[in-house]
Amino acid sequence: MKKLLTSVVAILAVVAVLFTAQRYLAAKTGSGEGGSKVLNLYNWGDYIDPALLKKFTKETGYKVSYETFDSNEAMFTKVKQGGTSYDLAVPSEYMIEKMKAANLLLPLDHQKLTGLKNYDSRFLNQSFDRHNKYSVPYFWGTLGIIYNDKYLKASDVQHWDDLWSSKFKNQVMLIDSARDVLGFTLITQGKSVNDKSTADLAAAQGKLTTLMPNVKAIIADEIKMYMAQDEASIAVTYSGEASEAMANNKHLHYVVPSEGSNLWFDNIVMPKTAKHTAAAYAFLNFISEPKNAAQNAEYIGYATPNKKALALLPKSIREDKQFYPDAKTVSHLQVYSDLGQKWTEKYNDAFLEFKMTQR
Template identity: 60%
Template sequence: MKKLLMTFLAVCCLILALLGLDFALTASRAQPSSQKGQTLTFYNWGDYIDPSILSDFEKETGYKVNYQTFDSNEAMYTKIQQGGTNYDLAVPSDYMVAKMKKAGLLAKLDKSKLTGMDNLNKQFLNQSFDRGNQYSVPYFWGTLGILYNTKRVKGSDLTSWSSLWSDRYKNRLLLVDSARDILGMTLLSQGKSVNDQNKADLAAAQGKLSSLMPNVKAIVGDELKIYMAQGEGDLAVTYSGEAKNAIEKNSDLAYTVPEDGSNLWLDNLVIPKSAEHKQAAYALINYLNRPDVAAKNAKYIGYATANQAAYQQLPKSIQNDKAFYPKQAILDKLQVYQNFNSYWTQAYNDAFLEFKLGKS
């Protein structure tokens, strides 16, 4: 009897052990990466995500996020190209996606691992820098336009880029420190493309730009929005998101996109080829594609979301703000920057540097 009891207990222990093993395997399948405590390295622009979204993502998935920032596409490109740090997710702008793809720095996306792609506005998909979105997922978008103080400047006077050359704006204009943007808006004022690669056109644009110098108070970087918020400039050429930030600090400010068109910029989520935690990267992309998360992020950042389902969840005051969600007639005139080869990149940079030296 005792032997029979011992045999029965042994069988019970074996069954319990097998059940425990099955439970462990099931749990492991359900959360394979979070059980390993993986740390995702996210390389993004500064202050370009609601911090609470990252902490919520960590709680929900078990992944940890190492958030690192850059201040220019070129700095980000160089860091990823050099290696050293294995970034799992990065946020390059449109033309930089093309450059990184050409250099073999990006992993081709496995669409079977992506969710929420149907939430994205189709207008921002299948762009020239990444046909079929084989390497990138739209994150935020915006425009280049004119930020102005309504107490000192009439918005009705800013319907075209050429209006900036008016004598009334002498020593009142701030310009963002960017060759492509400032030469681009000058080319647009002459009826040309922001991607113009004609020597005569660039020379003509450089000549017209030099005549703008009497109106230029300063050529600045990130501090432009601070200067405008503090009333140190009457109008400025800058990005829609930067304008939004300044307007939140000074209600006298407004933003407009000239009717002759502008740049449409798109920042995108990409997975570097060298990424060590690709599964974690897909998890964060999918999380950011959720409408509730994307809407929360858009309200925090102030930039326009590429997620149409998220846009529908935003307050009507934001949805109806035509400065940041322009009417279709303006959208149709927006142009995405193409990635220039080294010759044209240098040509634009040299032309802009010569212009800036005239201010010094």
């Protein structure tokens, strides 16, 4: 019995050693949840050059686990649920406000950030994140109108109200976004994209309903493909999506209406549940390097907030006012703020009712 007991103790000791070694190796290789060689990145679909992820891994040893979302709201819900411990996420400006209010973000240690000096001061210290306490700029852009000159003239589509013209019956494609579609409709009525008046929202919904005869489809990422393939003559979409479509069809052009539109910002944040903070800071510094930021901007097609990266881009890109609008145009643009749950639901309900009138 004594020999048996001794044998059992010896076996248990070996098992304990092996278990400890396994956990140590997991931590060293990043194969475990607390592994130091992993970066869990939560981003929009097709929103980073894949070559940069490989380069990051090669330079730092951190393997990137990349997951995507299709809306700020979906991202917020998943981060809040906490089922997956993302190290970095890429929300838009109004969602950063919401995540801060919900206590979902870690404040950034600026002493560990080496690249903030590379960014244009215009894109730092924004109202949604003063002093960039929680975020680092990633991309910025506008909402506008993309059109095909094979079917219409530039003079036909310079303003949001032009979308209501009878000449565009069953031709207009809209981005599937309550904030954006109701936003430009509010602008046509001289209102703010952050309006919280029941009467104003009802008036915007009423006007929007009269646009439906012109609506060909209400879709998301497919807009750039359909426009590139001449499937529609006109669409409302984001500047980066327009840029990608234009690269595949020389007849396409992008317009930001002079009366105003949305100026949006996507920034990188660190969720409170992040477990690989060293990897997160390594990535923030990597993506802030001018050469990497410039490569990413060329691949994605959106405007880079990285001033030193902009200088590395081809002249044809950095001087293209469709995607890098001048100060006068920017002065008429509006930034979304967090509407709060009550008004977000009101906007979503109004947009859903509009979509239900589609033939």
